[in-house]
Amino acid sequence: MNKLAVLLSIVSLLAFTSPVLAQSQRGVAARQAQADNNTNRNQRISEVLDRIIDKATTRYQRYEEFIGKLESRRARLAETGVDVTELDNSIRLSKSALGNVRGTINTAKETFANLDLSQNPGEIRRQVVAEITNIRQAFRELHRSVANAVAIASRLSN
């Protein structure tokens, strides 16, 4: 009789604990899947941000090269006796704008590196968009200034 009581106790204990254990295992699996998803998502975000910085750096280098060509043009004009003061000022402004672009890229790079990817996606997006807007604005100013320098060089060349 005692044996039967023990057996019944064990069976009832198993009957109660099995669903709890199964649920617990499902919970662990779900948490693992969620962690994997987060890791993949963070990796994708990091890749996109790295690409943004790389592309911006390449564009920066192209403008740097372009300003070098403007300086070369300026030297040729000066050799022919043309007054290049206005062009000098314009090139100086272009170089300053170029430095500003470099600054915004560096700031964005630092912000992206320190970005807490576990936070709310809306907040991540807000910070990323803010940095991209700064870079875009700096490039627009740089482009305006080099376009102005080219217009001056064109006028002096005629």
Add this chain to the structure above:
Amino acid sequence: MARRSTQKSEFNILLPSLALSALVFLLAIAVATGVRQPQQVVVSADNDTYLSESDDIESLENDLLLLESDNLLEEQTILQNIQ
């Protein structure tokens, strides 16, 4: 037996022509394959050497357009990436 011998001599006469035809055929395939190979891309969006080497005004103006196009393209790409 005589017919077989005639066929063999005809084959021997035709053999150089057949070999030449095969060679020409193989050459034609080689040329066609060579032509179909993709040409190397000289200018790409990621290449930082697309600016011309000249500092002539016309080159500067053309390069300015390329830079502006590149900016617009890049802005569009970024917008698509972050949406």
